[in-house]
Amino acid sequence: MNSNGIKNINLEIRPDPEQLLAKIKSENNLKAKGMLKIFFGYAAGVGKTYAMLDAAHAVKKSGVDVVVGYIEPHTRPETLALLDGLEVLETKSVFYRGIYIKEFDLETAGKRKPEIILVDELAHTNAPGSKYKKRWQDIYELLDAGIDVYTTVNVQHIESLNDIVASITNVFVKETIPDKVFDEAGQVELIDIEPEDLLKRFNEGKVYRKEQAKRAQSNFFQKENLVALREIALRRTADRVNREVQIARLSKTNIKILPVKEQLLVCISPAPTSAKVIRTAARMADSLQATWIAVYVQTSENKYIDKTVQEQLQKNMTLAEQLGAEVVTLHGDNIADQLVSYAKLRNATKIVIGRNQKSRNPLLRILKKDIVNRLLDLTAYIDVHVIPGISQDYDNRTKPKHKNADLFLKFTFSKIDFLKIIGVLIFATALAYSFYAIGFAEANIIMAYIVGVLVMTLITKGYLMGMIGSVLSVLAFNYFFTEPRFTFSVYDAGYLVTFPIMLSVALITSTLTSRIQHQMVTSLKREEHTQMLYDVTRSFLNVSNRESIVVKGIEYLTSVLKRDIIVYLGDENDNLAEPILNAQGKMTQDLLDKNEEAVVNWVFKNRKNAGVGTDTLPGSVAYYVPIKTHQKIMGVIGIKCYDDILDIDQRHFLDSVTVQMAIALEREKLTEEQAKIKIEVEREKLRSDLLRALSHDLRSPLAGIAGATTTILENREILDPETVNELLNGIYEDSEWLTRLVENLLSMTRIDEGKLQLRKKPESIEEVISEAIQHIKKRAKDHVIKVQIPEDIFIVPMDGKLIEQVLINLIDNAIKYTPKGTTIEIRAFEAGESAYMEVSDNGEGVPEDSIKHIFNRFYTSESSSRDSRRGIGLGLAICKSIVEAHGGKIEAHNKKEGGARFRFSLPLD
Numbered sequence: 001m002n003s004n005g006i007k008n009i010n011l012e013i014r015p016d017p018e019q020l021l022a023k024i025k026s027e028n029n030l031k032a033k034g035m036l037k038i039f040f041g042y043a044a045g046v047g048k049t050y051a052m053l054d055a056a057h058a059v060k061k062s063g064v065d066v067v068v069g070y071i072e073p074h075t076r077p078e079t080l081a082l083l084d085g086l087e088v089l090e091t092k093s094v095f096y097r098g099i100y101i102k103e104f105d106l107e108t109a110g111k112r113k114p115e116i117i118l119v120d121e122l123a124h125t126n127a128p129g130s131k132y133k134k135r136w137q138d139i140y141e142l143l144d145a146g147i148d149v150y151t152t153v154n155v156q157h158i159e160s161l162n163d164i165v166a167s168i169t170n171v172f173v174k175e176t177i178p179d180k181v182f183d184e185a186g187q188v189e190l191i192d193i194e195p196e197d198l199l200k201r202f203n204e205g206k207v208y209r210k211e212q213a214k215r216a217q218s219n220f221f222q223k224e225n226l227v228a229l230r231e232i233a234l235r236r237t238a239d240r241v242n243r244e245v246q247i248a249r250l251s252k253t254n255i256k257i258l259p260v261k262e263q264l265l266v267c268i269s270p271a272p273t274s275a276k277v278i279r280t281a282a283r284m285a286d287s288l289q290a291t292w293i294a295v296y297v298q299t300s301e302n303k304y305i306d307k308t309v310q311e312q313l314q315k316n317m318t319l320a321e322q323l324g325a326e327v328v329t330l331h332g333d334n335i336a337d338q339l340v341s342y343a344k345l346r347n348a349t350k351i352v353i354g355r356n357q358k359s360r361n362p363l364l365r366i367l368k369k370d371i372v373n374r375l376l377d378l379t380a381y382i383d384v385h386v387i388p389g390i391s392q393d394y395d396n397r398t399k400p401k402h403k404n405a406d407l408f409l410k411f412t413f414s415k416i417d418f419l420k421i422i423g424v425l426i427f428a429t430a431l432a433y434s435f436y437a438i439g440f441a442e443a444n445i446i447m448a449y450i451v452g453v454l455v456m457t458l459i460t461k462g463y464l465m466g467m468i469g470s471v472l473s474v475l476a477f478n479y480f481f482t483e484p485r486f487t488f489s490v491y492d493a494g495y496l497v498t499f500p501i502m503l504s505v506a507l508i509t510s511t512l513t514s515r516i517q518h519q520m521v522t523s524l525k526r527e528e529h530t531q532m533l534y535d536v537t538r539s540f541l542n543v544s545n546r547e548s549i550v551v552k553g554i555e556y557l558t559s560v561l562k563r564d565i566i567v568y569l570g571d572e573n574d575n576l577a578e579p580i581l582n583a584q585g586k587m588t589q590d591l592l593d594k595n596e597e598a599v600v601n602w603v604f605k606n607r608k609n610a611g612v613g614t615d616t617l618p619g620s621v622a623y624y625v626p627i628k629t630h631q632k633i634m635g636v637i638g639i640k641c642y643d644d645i646l647d648i649d650q651r652h653f654l655d656s657v658t659v660q661m662a663i664a665l666e667r668e669k670l671t672e673e674q675a676k677i678k679i680e681v682e683r684e685k686l687r688s689d690l691l692r693a694l695s696h697d698l699r700s701p702l703a704g705i706a707g708a709t710t711t712i713l714e715n716r717e718i719l720d721p722e723t724v725n726e727l728l729n730g731i732y733e734d735s736e737w738l739t740r741l742v743e744n745l746l747s748m749t750r751i752d753e754g755k756l757q758l759r760k761k762p763e764s765i766e767e768v769i770s771e772a773i774q775h776i777k778k779r780a781k782d783h784v785i786k787v788q789i790p791e792d793i794f795i796v797p798m799d800g801k802l803i804e805q806v807l808i809n810l811i812d813n814a815i816k817y818t819p820k821g822t823t824i825e826i827r828a829f830e831a832g833e834s835a836y837m838e839v840s841d842n843g844e845g846v847p848e849d850s851i852k853h854i855f856n857r858f859y860t861s862e863s864s865s866r867d868s869r870r871g872i873g874l875g876l877a878i879c880k881s882i883v884e885a886h887g888g889k890i891e892a893h894n895k896k897e898g899g900a901r902f903r904f905s906l907p908l909d
Contacts, residue, residue: 034143035186038122039152042233043226045198048152048191049120053082055150055189056118060086066116070104087114094127103127106138109147116148123157123175136177155233158182168228183240190237195226262290265348267339267371268320269296270313277354277387278316282323284352284385293346294320294327297335298648310647314613329652331526336374343382350383351375417460421469424459428452429476436481445481446502449473453506457513466510474503529649532556533656540664549668550580550635553661560653561639561646566591566622568600569635569665576604576636590621591640599624603636611638613645625654627662634665698741701734736779743805745874758799758885765794765828765835772807773826779812782820788827796835796906802882803837803906809875810839810902817900818843833908834888840901845894854892855880879904 039048039055049071060066067087071079089109091102103126109117119142124135132138139149156165159176166172182188242261266281268274278294285292296317317327332338343351353372369377375384432448456469475488478499483491490496539552550567557565568576579592590596599617603610603624611620622638623646637658639646646654708727712719719727766789773785807826814824818841827838846854853859857877876892883890883904890904 034145034147034149036139036143036181036184037148037150037187037189038182038185039150039191040155040182040188040233040237041152041191042155042229043198044154045201046191046193048154050079050082051189051191052118052120052150052152053079053086056086056116057082059116064116065114066118067109067112067114069109069117069119070121071118072120073102086118089117094129096127101127103130104135104138106131106141109142110145113145113147116150117142118150120152122151122153122181123177125175134177136181153177153182155229155236158236161232161236164232165229169225182236183243188237188240190233192230192234195223195230198226199223262288262350263346263348264288264290264292264350264352265339265343265346266292266294266320266325267297267335267351267353268294268316269354270309270316271354272312274316274354275319277352278320278323278325280387281352282320282325284350285324290349292325293348294325295330295339295342296328297330297332297338299333299335307644310645311613313648314651315615318609318615329648336371336378339375340378340382343379348382350385351379352385352387355386355388413464414461417465418468420459421456421465421472424452424456425469425472425476428455428473429480432477432481442481446477446498449477449502450506450509453510454513457510458517466514467507470503470506470510473506474499477502529653532560532653533660536657536660540660543664544668546665546668547580549661549664553637553657554580557637557639557654557657561650564591564622564640566638566640567627567635568604568637569627570604570633576600591638593621596620596622596638600636600638604633607633612641625658627658627665629662629666632666634662634669637661698738701737704734705731733779741874758802760797760799760886762795763798763800763803765789765796765837768798768800768804769807769826769828769837771800772804772811775804776808776811776815780815780824783815783818784821784823785811786823786825788825790829794828794830794835796908798886798906799882803886806879806882806904807837807839809879813875813902814839814841814843814900817841830908834905835908836903836905838901838903840895840899842895842897842899845898845900846892848894851892851894855890876902 037055039052041048053068053071056066056068067089068083069089070091071083071088089112090105092105092108093100094103104119109119119135119139122136122139126133126135126138132141139151142149155161156169156171156173157176158179160179162173162176238261262285264281264285266277268278281292281294284290294317296313321327328342330338330342339351339353342348353375355372372384372386428449428451431452432445435444435448450473453466453469453473457466460466460469478488478490478495479486482495536553536556539556540549543549543552546569550569554565554567557563565581567580569580571577599610599620599622602617603626607626607628608616609623609625610616611622611624612618613623622640624636624638626633627635627637637654639654708731712724712727716724769787769789773780773787777785811824811826818824822842825838825840827840829836850859855876857874859873859877879902880890883906887907888905890902892900892902895901
């Protein structure tokens with residue numbers, strides 16, 4: 001579909017493969033999966049749950065294993081009474097916002113595995129901590145397990161109808177289901193009652209309690225709202241039924257019209273009075289409440305038309321689109337066949353067509369039926385409506401006049417082709433003369449000229465040259481091989497029949513050959529067009545950013561259209577960004593004019609074409625098309641038109657590339673949004689982990705500080721100095737631990753915000769290790785620290801403060817995970833172009849399953865020898881960030897003799 005909603009279709013009469021595939025896939029899925037049955041209503045209280053439970057009782061009587069997975073707790077006695085006699089699964093309790101709420105227990109349902117399970121409220125959002133966010137995802141898991149599911153949903157919960165319902169009721173429903181869930185359901189049963197009856201049930205308190213019912217009736221449940229919602233539900237159900245009818249109809253070899261609803265197919269043309277046909281069809285569609293399709297059939301004869309007719313055709317297409325039609329372009333020389341074939345494909349019940357001008361040749365009027373009569377012959381179940389009013393001068397103006405018109409269809413004379421004909425004629429005559437000299441029959445001589453006509457048709461262009469070759473061949477045969485020879489006279493009267501037959505055979509042969517050549521060229525062009533679109537689509541799949549997508553699209557358009565192209569993309573605030581120029585980097589200044597920018601802004605805001613060849617701002621120098629998807633406009637593309645507008649084929653190609661570009665841009669936008677969502681989810685998870693860790697791990701040191709301080713304050717007079725010093729040392733150690741924690745948190749914050757700045761300069765390894773040991777020596781008083789460094793001065797470029805923090809964290813980690821009295825070794829050495837530092841211990845080591853996660857944030861490993869205070873899992877993550885910022889690597893592994901070794905490298909350059 002192009003940017004105007006115009007489809008370009010090459011029609012063949014055969015079942016739609018996509019429809020066949022959809023049916024087969026649906027049937028296969030139904031065999032492998034469970035079936036989803038939806039009880040569908042337009043509002044709460046229509047009786048969806050009641051109908052679902054009633055259906056459950058019916059299938060249970062047939063011996064089917066049916067259970068109730070979850071029913072929304074109602075205060076409706078009639079509904080709750082239907083639970084009697086049915087097995088009801090236990091629900092699970094989830095603590096949420098201070099209360100316990102009951103949720104459907106997916107795990108229990110999966111273990112029970114009944115044949116049918118009832119799960120109410122398809123659009124429900126599960127409580128946090130559930131396996132899936134939405135209940136329809138729970139149901140999909142049950143379906144995958146082969147369990148049939150009965151469920152309920154209201155029309156306002158379908159995603160595509162959400163905005164429409166909100167505009168009617170002024171209530172925006174947050175809980176929705178994707179349309180595909182509704183469309184892919186095996187069965188949908190509409191539960192419908194009159195709005196007056198529903199309101200009566202409200203007043204009687206059968207839906208909500210009376211206080212709630214009054215509030216609901218003053219807002220959502222007003223009569224006019226209910227009537228509108230009911231109509232939407234009925235239409236949505238009807239659309240689904242119609243889709244099923246279409247799939248069943250198109251899956252058959254012999255496609256028939258099934259008049260389940262009125263649909264009009266209107267044949268339009270470049271004729272000015274075709275507008276009358278379009279308006280008449282629009283009025284008919286409106287009165288019948290029917291959809292309608294405007295179809296233009298492009299034949300080989302009207303493929304190339306002059307500028308005026310092209311503009312008129314575009315106006316007619318635009319008018320049809322404005323009046324609500326779907327505009328489609330078909331290709332084929334037999335207009336009647338194309339119309340009927342497409343009408344069958346789309347299940348159109350009526351064809352509306354303008355009366356064409358009758359031929360002035362009375363013989364043609366007798367021998368050749370017009371389009372209307374051919375349509376009547378071809379259609380048995382389609383009504384044909386004929387609208388009079390085609391102009392008399394239309395035929396003359398639609399004859400091929402374009403400079404690129406197909407020469408195979410033109411009756412033009414070419415001197416070069418004429419010389420080719422003379423050459424072939426001489427060769428054919430020589431061949432015929434050799435046959436004549438040998439004594440071959442006259443038929444062989446005639447065949448030599450027929451072969452010559454075939455060769456002439458192959459090497460020349462146009463019907464006229466083929467006719468000239470045919471006539472000259474007959475004359476040559478007459479002149480050289482009939483008595484009296486070398487004259488155009490004949491003695492034998494039988495040649496009066498031979499010559500016309502020979503001429504007819506030559507003309508027919510020439511015409512058929514020319515037509516085959518034309519069809520071959522047309523097929524090659526279509527193949528080239530299809531191949532190029534395939535290349536465009538494939539190219540868009542291989543690019544990864546918006547600018548690359550646009551540049552790739554511009555390259556293809558420039559190579560085909562040979563025109564200057566400019567593209568504007570919209571930003572996140574729906575404003576146009578700076579333009580992207582055509583692939584050659586050349587751009588005429590008039591495309592960047594302020595007036596042209598105004599046209600671009602109009603197209604971007606109104607989502608419609610404008611510029612040259614349209615009724616909107618036709619004084620522009622370019623033709624502008626919005627790059628849009630169903631929901632959003634991505635940008636605007638402009639094609640400079642110079643002295644001539646784009647023809648139909650060029651517009652079709654432009655529209656095809658534009659659609660592919662829009663899809664690629666939308667895909668890229670969705671990818672970016674998903675990446676942002678993923679990052680946001682990860683950040684939220686990190687925040688939660690941090691808060692959880694802090695709330696847990698701050699208790700011990702704070703409790704120790706508070707306890708020691710309280711003991712000193714309350715028992716100052718009776719405590720001996722040694723006890724006071726011990727308590728103060730405890731306070732100091734706990735405050736030191738808190739200080740390191742705060743430093744780690746600040747470091748991680750700087751890393752996350754990109755504010756970690758390296759101030760690298762040559763530092764002595766010995767001094768950095770010494771400073772780190774000084775900072776942690778009180779913490780390491782129960783351990784032995786050994787240092788092994790080169791005897792010579794070892795200078796390494798680094799940020800000394802940050803590497804010092806790395807060493808402190810590694811030493812602190814060793815202290816926490818090793819028993820008192822053990823040895824911690826620090827080693828520095830040079831290898832290759834890097835300096836290495838190691839911190840190792842002789843404790844229990846790191847569990848093998850923890851090694852690959854140990855540098856992740858908030859990851860902590862359990863160990864019997866660890867410090868009583870639990871860390872929050874930031875120290876090693878910070879070490880990794882700092883080392884990698886230096887261009888180095890950090891790793892951990894266990895020593896063979898026992899214990900863990902942490903090693904990191906720093907580049908020496």
